[in-house]
Amino acid sequence: MSGWKDAVARRPLLYALGAAVGVVAAGSVAFEVTHRPAAHIGGPYGDLLSALPDLPAASVLGKAILAAAPNTPLPNASALRKELTGASLAAILASNLLGAKLADAAGWVVPETLAELCVLAATNG
Numbered sequence: 001m002s003g004w005k006d007a008v009a010r011r012p013l014l015y016a017l018g019a020a021v022g023v024v025a026a027g028s029v030a031f032e033v034t035h036r037p038a039a040h041i042g043g044p045y046g047d048l049l050s051a052l053p054d055l056p057a058a059s060v061l062g063k064a065i066l067a068a069a070p071n072t073p074l075p076n077a078s079a080l081r082k083e084l085t086g087a088s089l090a091a092i093l094a095s096n097l098l099g100a101k102l103a104d105a106a107g108w109v110v111p112e113t114l115a116e117l118c119v120l121a122a123t124n125g
Contacts, residue, residue, distance in 0.1 A: 043124035048080055048117060051089040055121055062122025064106035065115060074123060075116035083113065
């Protein structure tokens, strides 16, 4: 009576398993490298803007906010820094939604903190 062990050669099986592990490892590294946030965002608000997952999109929304209301004052960066200390951006935005702290951003209703960060992204030098 012959089992599956007799039908499968050990060396080719080990090569195939090693190749599969290598492909998974290479895919994981490629994913992490392409989805890693920018290491350093320059400008005076770089520390704040690093919390945003998509800086170019935030900048576009910020420019739309400024175009709709050109006299919009710049948000208070120090207040935003205090707000973002010790909490994730997602938690702060959820808190804004629960507290009805919303802003009309060029036809979009977004959490106030997100609108402020987008304006800073549009004006970051």
